[in-house]
Amino acid sequence: MTSPARPRVHKHLLPGLDRRIFALRVPDEVDGFVVRTERFVALVDTLSTPELCEQALDLIADETARRPLLVINTHADWDHVWGNAAVEGRTPVIGHRSAATRVRSARALDTLHAKRASDDRFARVRLIAPTVTFDTSLSLDGGDLTLELLHTPGHTPDHIAVWIPELRVCLAGDTAEDPLPELWEGDAASLEQLTASLELLRSLEPDHVLPSHGGTTDPALLDRNLRHLSGLTGRHADAVRAGGLPFEAAFPGSTQLTAEARAFYEMCHHKALRAAAATLASSAE
Template sequence: MSRHSNTVIPVPNQGWDERIFVFANDELVQTFIVVTQRYVMLVDTMINAATAVQLLQQAQVFLENGRQLLVINTHADYDHAWGNQVFAGPAAQHPALIIGSRLCAARLRDAETQANVTEMAAEEPHIFGDVTPTPPTVLFDEALTIDGGDLTLELFATPGHTPDHIALYIPEISTLLAADAAERPFPFARTAASLPAMRQSLARLAAYQASHVLYCHAPVTMGGQLLENNITYFDKVEQHCRVALAQERPIPAEDSDLIAAIDLPYAQAVPQDESWQTVHEFYQTTGHARQIRAMLEWLTGQMK
């Protein structure tokens, strides 16, 4: 049974500026279109050409009055940038500039990405069989500003979840597109070394105190509170891990034993709302344990 689909549906506006449109690929990921006087900006290209073409069709409605299409990659993960081939490369259906971090381009060129494409194409050829990893074509390092006429998009590095991750802020409407820098229930630190940067990125995003915050992996109604929830989660994990290390408790190999060893079950690390308490079991067990292991590893390194 396929884990992915080519379905792309619009998400109803819940009060944010009418120039921002949100689209969902089932429950996997959300992508944005920002319409300004000068540009129609597609923020991420989803999982393949089929989903990217559907986003293009939505964007084309606004390509009038001299507006140009721009594409932005928040990072190189498959659910965000594997539709890039629609906009760049020899088979591009609608050539456009693709803006992303220099690290994003490097990731889309590396052997790991190609190996992921090969593996996922073998598992789901009808979804990933035609994916060609395509790097962004306009690169920046720390920050880039796009003057859209009526709206300004401030792109800035928010590493942690991945080293190449960027977020976007639109000051005229106090709106933040956080992408994967924050998620429900938490963004994933893939390595212990990435934890400090991820937490710094969360703090930087929260400092904007934006009126509207939209995410790629959280309901559109979460708002800025999700940033605070994520910050609190990692603060709790750090606190409990420090106690466990100070008491020289053994670090079990099994996930459930590890969670018990630091005395922080998932249910106590996150808000008590039902929507948090009923997330997929993976996040409550394996995912939670991975964040604990990363924190323990990082703290142990700091203590040496």
């Protein structure tokens, strides 16, 4: 068991963005977000441990002293919701109906055991499911701001994004990512779902797109991800059918990635290639 320096959360203001929205950043791991409305304070994701979520709650204690807290889970991946135990019983946790199923799955328990074995910072994690769930969309009326929660599957089946129309801000979760988002499985259905979810978010014409990883606010991220994914069954189809499109050829600008990030995105790339090959094979039948 290793005990590397424990990550910490800090409040991060995003350039060009309304001050009612800010990030709670765990460097090199994930960004949670806070949206302060007239009626409530929304915490979007509880980070990867109860300890980190408690730090996040301390950072927004001034806000939540005056308004009720609402917690939203974008999807049941460990880095986004393993802090849920810190808010259990204190506030509703809103998420997609299938997030509750994922939290209670054998796969989630396997991941927890593996993470605990590799790092004792996960010792206090308990798998807590959302308490308020929906299927397609849910609107939270904060008075000055509306949070529209939209089912956006493809990265995971339970994924939701948050659209704030008054500010044209999209909290994209892991649907969009630089250089590419990860598919749930390397199959045609995941590729189709993620593409449809990216198209849905793009159709909203956001001015700011805030993914949970990478720290950007650039709305063109949706276009870049869509262009890349459509290219796998379009302009790169011959290379995909032939069994390979090198990572460097797909992402020539990716040279600044750390070795760890590079290994992760190469995995995502190979999953996307498998999904594209499956799509091409089924359309050829």
